[in-house]
Amino acid sequence: MMDYQASAIEKKWQQRWEKDRAFQAIDFSEKPKYYALVEFPYPSGAGMHVGHIRAYASLEVIARKRRMEGFNVLFPIGFDAFGLPTENFAMKENIHPRIVTDQNIQHFTTQLKAIGFSFDYDRAVDTTDPSYYRWTQWIFLKLYEQGLAYRNKTYVNYCPSCQVVLANEESQGGECDRCGSPIVQKEKDVWFLKITAYAQKLLDGLKDLETLPRIALEQENWIGRSEGALVRFPLAGVEDTLEVFTTRSDTLFGATFMVIAPEHPLLERHAKHITNGAAIEAYQAQARLKTEFERTQLVKDKTGVRLEGLHAINPLTQQPMPIFIADYVMMGYGTGAIMAVPGHDSRDYAFAKTYDCPIVEVIAGGDLSVEAYTDTEEGTLINSGFLNGLDVKTAIRTMNDHLERHDLGHTMVNFKMKDWAFNRQRYWGEPIPIVHLSDGRMAPLDEASLPLELPYLEDFKPSAEGASPLAKAEDWLRLTHQGQEATRETDTMPQWAGSSWYFLRYTDPHNEHVFADYDKLQYWLPVDWYNGGMEHVTRHVIYSRFWHRFLYDQGHVPYPEPYKKRTAQGLILGPDGDKMSKSKGNVVNPMEIVEHYGADTLRVYILFIGDYEQPTPWSDAGVKGARRFLDKVWRLKELISPSPDDPEFTRLLHQTIAEVDHDCEHVKFNTAIAKLMTLTNAAYKQNRISLEAYETLLKLLNPFAPHVCEELYEALGHEASLVHAPYPKADASKMQAQTVTVVLSVNGKVRAKLEVEADLDEATLLEKALAEPRLQPFLEGKVIVKRIVVPQKLINFVVKDA
RNA sequence: GCGAGUGUGGCGGAAUUGGUAGACGCGCAUGGUUGAGGGCCAUGUGGCUUAUGGCUGUGGGGGUUCGAGUCCCCCCAUUCGCACCA
Known part of the structure; x- marks a missing residue:
């Protein structure tokens, strides 16, 4: 048998899945729907880091598991591509941010596919695409119509280095979130969204969100x-x-x-x-x-x-x-x-x-x-x-x-919550669709004229004193509106804008008439499970809940709350235990792992690394362990045998099925993988495995390491892929052990162990225990004052001196 | 300052309802396989000890219990969130 050649196998199956459109979500399918959502990435020039992989791997496992369980799964991805890093890079390198963004998105997509993530790439959204931000602008106009978007003169946190106005939460500790420069207070006329009008509704909505108490608590405190x-x-x-x-x-x-x-x-x-x-x-x-x-x-x-x-x-x-x-x-x-x-x-x-x-x-x-x-x-x-x-x-x-x-x-x-400062004085953001008339009034643009596209600027450096670069786009800036001379609003929206409703667009990403068809929203929403960073639990989650609730109140979406369940992955720290950062030189590049060991190894390792919701340091040695495990599964094929498995192995198999299922649903991916390892080790111990058990193992492992599982499954003669193979079900009757180990203890200290039939009656058990030779030294010359019997587990004799 | 989380071998981490602490992985040790290395296989691996046994052990100190990593009280360390919130 050939060695496990990860890169060849992975390319083969990635192409096959793409050709088969294996991960396409089907609108209005008869199957029950499942909407798994991960926070879409900011496509930075550096490409993916291991944190992205951890963030996506959880719901990747759930999405693949759900498909096998017979669900019609929507597992989308997109790009939150407006923002400062791209603009700063573009300025430095003198390349237009449009070009930089397109390159980065392409790079990211290639990487995501190389890891085998089962996203429906046909539904990818890009917040910087005018066909997308047209609807971001449209929602802004709706907010404006309802008096929820307003301008106010105020002191704002201003970063003299980035030359931008920052929200409070972007300037914590008196330093700019992005560049670390000290913030100064500057008086400015800026846009706000009246999120405070929704404070009570946002607080009340929390009771329908399934999440860790501390995640709900953080939102509660933030609303205050x-x-x-x-x-x-x-x-x-x-x-x-x-x-x-x-x-x-x-x-x-x-x-x-x-x-x-x-x-x-x-x-x-x-x-x-x-x-x-x-x-x-x-x-x-x-x-x-x-x-x-x-x-x-x-x-x-x-x-x-x-x-x-x-x-x-x-x-x-x-x-x-x-x-x-x-x-x-x-x-x-x-x-x-x-x-x-x-x-x-x-x-x-x-x-x-x-x-x-x-x-x-x-x-x-x-x-x-x-x-x-x-x-x-x-x-x-x-x-x-x-x-x-x-x-x-x-x-x-x-x-x-x-x-x-x-x-x-x-x-x-x-x-405590304040209104949302909704403006940036930068180029690479959604233009705010408002014009300032010569008589001093403001007027919204006509919906039909959207999108208001960003003008193509050669020079998009900030204008003096923190004014937007758009102020320099003379042709774009001036217009006649309602018969008056007018100038366009030159502030752009903050990065939070596009991400406040992207999960709605995924349900109908190519619609040119509405932001998303109501029936499709009704079919797909709410998001069944949303995973993302702990750091987004307050701002992004609350902002997006606010927009969603507003759209609900206006009759544009069918449900008041967008998310049913929210989880947050822990940070992956550098091998030294510090937060990964370029300056510390402890950044791990996931693509190097893919090249060296394969994507399946990377996926398994990242989920095995530790408790999903806790921060954990990276370990290069640990990666090898994940690869060894996959090698073992690969070689196990040679041990497929027509003779039945040992009863104890069969019992373990069914217990593993039940526990892997349970662990996945409870975000305990590390123990799920550990149990698959135990099962694999047990097969080697009995030196054979039945075909049925081996196929079950492949199906259980498939959501974690799909390429190698598909390859092995195909080698067994299956033509259909594992994508929709039925997920194994545990047979409770086979989980009951024939014999159990009962611990014998005296005064709470373990003194001996006894192998007995699982259904042995208590009297006989006690008799056997008392006859156990290893117990005698501890019972001699004592009086047994109490006997504690925990069925199938333990006996404790409480003794005292005679 | 307030709130929440975390603290278990050399390391990452396991341990439904209190019931065999250390699953699984890494590392390490010994042996085997191999032209060498890697890889793989087997065995062992919390500490102490006068080793087929005993003692001890989950940040520290008390307590409840036949029995505590798990429950209660007090402290310490550390991470995160909020922060003169009226």
């Missing part, structure tokens, strides 16, 4: 719902109020001063009453220089400036409350103003100490002379008028009632 009250504090001497959001209205009697964000509009509104305007302005200027990172991370001392000439009144105590500006209060959360309760909030306490404000105890228990008493989830109210003696929960309810009755405020729900 909190219940509380809006309270209006009257200002002394002017007809105005200062509104705050608080979750602890019960502490209102302890509120002794107010703090507002340095950007708070109250400052401008009452500038003429404020007598220390210069000091205020100086503080504002200083705060603006700080990034949000510095404001929240580095500066733990509380600084601020008291407003002179303006103060608020505590509506309950009627005491005057000084107002401060301080940068520990953020304009972006709640109302940008707080009532400070120094007795029970450590930030307010520190501030009160510094600025000498009164500290009032309103919840009994702490020692306010040393620190704020913040352990106040429960407790009893004191110094609080009508709340005295009430517990915290009742006090909150009572206070809220009081506020509503006296028109001082009302209960409200606040969300």
